[in-house]
Amino acid sequence: MAVPKRKMSRSNTRHRRAQWRALPPPLVPVHTQDGMVLVPRRIARAVERGLVNPKVSS
Numbered sequence: 001m002a003v004p005k006r007k008m009s010r011s012n013t014r015h016r017r018a019q020w021r022a023l024p025p026p027l028v029p030v031h032t033q034d035g036m037v038l039v040p041r042r043i044a045r046a047v048e049r050g051l052v053n054p055k056v057s058s
Contacts (some may be wrong), residue, residue: 030054 008016025040030047037046037054048050 025042028037028041028044028045029036031037032047032050032054034055037047039054043052043054047054
């Protein structure tokens with residue numbers, strides 16, 4: 001396992017961590033009985049089949 005040879009400064013650590021950003025999942029339109037809704041692609045099939053209710057927020 002790689003081990004750093006020197007202690008990294010707090011400034012450098014925070015700067016490195018700040019470079020990573022999570023992106024919101026891309027939304028796709030899905031036709032349901034209530035009309036068209038935008039849902040993340042990974043649950044689109046479940047919404048189409050009626051297994052997941054997109055109107056309920058968690």
